[in-house]
Amino acid sequence: MNTSETSQSIHEQIVTLLPRLRRFARNLTRNPHDADDVVQIAVERALTRLDQWRSDARLDGWMFKIVRNAWIDELRSRGRRAKIFLAAEAGEIVGTDSMARETELLSVQSAMARLPADQREAVSLVLVEGLPYREAAEVLDVPIGTLTSRLARGRQALQALLGTEGEDT
Amino acid sequence: MTISDEILMAYADGELDAAARAAVESAMREDPQIEKRVAAHRTLRRRMQAAYSVELSEGVPERLLRAARAGTSPPQARVVDLQDARAAMERAESRSRPRWPQWRIAGTIAASLIAGVGLGFFMWGQTQAPLMRSAGGALVARGQLAQALSKQLAAEQSRSSAVQIGVSFRAKSGDYCRTFALPGAVSPSGLACLHGEEWQVQTLTQEPGTVGGSGYRTAVSGMSELVLKSVEGQIDGEPLDQAAEKAARQRGWRSMDR
Numbered sequence: 001m002n003t004s005e006t007s008q009s010i011h012e013q014i015v016t017l018l019p020r021l022r023r024f025a026r027n028l029t030r031n032p033h034d035a036d037d038v039v040q041i042a043v044e045r046a047l048t049r050l051d052q053w054r055s056d057a058r059l060d061g062w063m064f065k066i067v068r069n070a071w072i073d074e075l076r077s078r079g080r081r082a083k084i085f086l087a088a089e090a091g092e093i094v095g096t097d098s099m100a101r102e103t104e105l106l107s108v109q110s111a112m113a114r115l116p117a118d119q120r121e122a123v124s125l126v127l128v129e130g131l132p133y134r135e136a137a138e139v140l141d142v143p144i145g146t147l148t149s150r151l152a153r154g155r156q157a158l159q160a161l162l163g164t165e166g167e168d169t
Numbered sequence: 170m171t172i173s174d175e176i177l178m179a180y181a182d183g184e185l186d187a188a189a190r191a192a193v194e195s196a197m198r199e200d201p202q203i204e205k206r207v208a209a210h211r212t213l214r215r216r217m218q219a220a221y222s223v224e225l226s227e228g229v230p231e232r233l234l235r236a237a238r239a240g241t242s243p244p245q246a247r248v249v250d251l252q253d254a255r256a257a258m259e260r261a262e263s264r265s266r267p268r269w270p271q272w273r274i275a276g277t278i279a280a281s282l283i284a285g286v287g288l289g290f291f292m293w294g295q296t297q298a299p300l301m302r303s304a305g306g307a308l309v310a311r312g313q314l315a316q317a318l319s320k321q322l323a324a325e326q327s328r329s330s331a332v333q334i335g336v337s338f339r340a341k342s343g344d345y346c347r348t349f350a351l352p353g354a355v356s357p358s359g360l361a362c363l364h365g366e367e368w369q370v371q372t373l374t375q376e377p378g379t380v381g382g383s384g385y386r387t388a389v390s391g392m393s394e395l396v397l398k399s400v401e402g403q404i405d406g407e408p409l410d411q412a413a414e415k416a417a418r419q420r421g422w423r424s425m426d427r
Contacts (some may be wrong), residue, residue: 014237019225022233026224032392036230043236108220127217127285133184152175159213 010050013059014043020129024064027124028071030113038074042067061135064125068139111161119154126151172203181210202297263410310361311367318347318361318368322418335396337414338402345422346371348396360399363422372399 011025021042025035046066053062112120125136126147137147180193181289206219310318317332326334327340335348340362350358359373374395400408407419 011238011241015229015234016238018229018233019227022227022229023224024222031394036233040233040236044234044239047237047240079337104369108217123217128221130218133179133182133383148175152178155178155210157214158217159209162213162216 010053010059012049014046014063015044017060017063018043020060021063021067024124024129025071027112027120027128028068028117034071034074038067038070041070042075043069059137060129061131061139064129064131065139065141068121077122085162108158108162111158114161115157119150119157122147122150123154123158127155174206177203177207178210179315181207181214258282308373309372314349314351314361315368318363319422320418322411322414324414336400337417338400338404338410339406339409339417339424341405342403343424345417345424346400346403348400358393358396360396360403361404371403372396 014075020104022035025038025042026032029035029038042063046063049066055155112123116122121140122136125139126132126133131139133144133147133151136151137144141145142150176185176189176193180190185193193203193207197207273306309315313331314405317330319332321330321334323334323337331351333350335358337345337347340346342362344362344364346360346362348358348360357373360371361368362371363369372395374393
């Protein structure tokens with residue numbers, strides 16, 4: 001009885017987390033379709049592994065970690081997809097990225113999208129999701145010093161891109 | 170006393186213990202430059218949170234809610250399992266098939282997208298009639314689109330061609346399939362397979378190729394994710410290279426073994 005009640009509430013806790021999981025996944029994948037796919041896979045995985053979740057641990061951190069691992073798995077399986085893409089590129093018109101870079105005032109999201117993946121993950125977990133350093137390092141499976149140096153570099157890059165100096169937004 | 174930027178960052182993030190906090194605060198009092206750097210860290214943190222708070226109020230797709238609540242009602246076989254079982258039966262070497270669920274429902278999405286995109290498509294088609302719905306209910310390529318699917322080689326097309334051919338491949342069904350895009354304002358793209366005498370449009374979508382209007386392209390190229398996933402779901406082996414594409418065209422897109 002007790003276990004089914006507990007797991008029932010975990011389902012609803014995960015439902016409550018869904019908006020944040022999607023947001024984190026979007027920052028990882030930079031693509032909303034991929035993000036939803038990865039969240040779905042992660043939720044399905046999490047539910048089959050509830051026994052691995054220590055109830056004293058934060059559920060959000062645990063779920064972020066599963067989302068991230070699902071994305072890493074997906075990237076691995078994209079070796080073949082890359083070939084399909086390359087073939088498709090033949091008839092592809094090249095984007096106007098450099099032009100946009102000059103004329104577009106960067107939004108926070110597009111500045112984030114330009115960060116290298118490791119910095120983007122660190123920034124996303126700490127600045128967007130509000131995880132303490134220790135939890136964020138745990139999600140990323142790195143020592144805390146690695147997390148803080150990625151975070152510092154990510155912040156520097158964002159400040160350069162956004163020109164936060166003296167802004168009051 | 171110099172204080173590293175990482176310490177200032179940790180201070181702004183509330184990660185320092187009392188002693189370290191006191192040290193930073195006294196340094197801030199002495200040096201306005203340090204105060205300014207801390208303020209910049211705080212501003213960035215606020216700005217990030219503000220920019221990303223909007224996403225939290227978005228509606229969550231039904232499929233994610235279902236996934237999260239799965240098993241709370243009497244357990245059902247999950248689609249993923251069914252599909253895996255089917256794939257295993259289909260062919261023993263399907264081991265490398267990616268476990269990526271969205272393309273499994275690509276059919277459903279494609280149907281609704283065809284409904285949504287179709288209108289613009291047919292309006293565009295008033296002069297050129299690129300597509301027509303056949304009596305059997307399948308969407309069948311006609312006119313310029315059919316012509317391009319049958320004749321045009323990806324390697325030889327010019328960027329001004331009315332139809333851009335993307336990838337060609339042999340599907341598990343044995344049919345040849347090709348992706349296409351129609352440049353222009355509506356800019357639909359899709360996947361068509363030659364079945365019998367007809368190029369049947371399997372997937373049709375309208376993908377701007379950018380995310381959230383912020384100007385960067387989808388993951389690797391402008392190819393629609395939906396089309397890509399259809400390709401992944403149907404492809405047998407690898408896409409055709411230039412020589413194979415040319416050879417397949419010469420055979421009229423008929424398989425050698427049929």
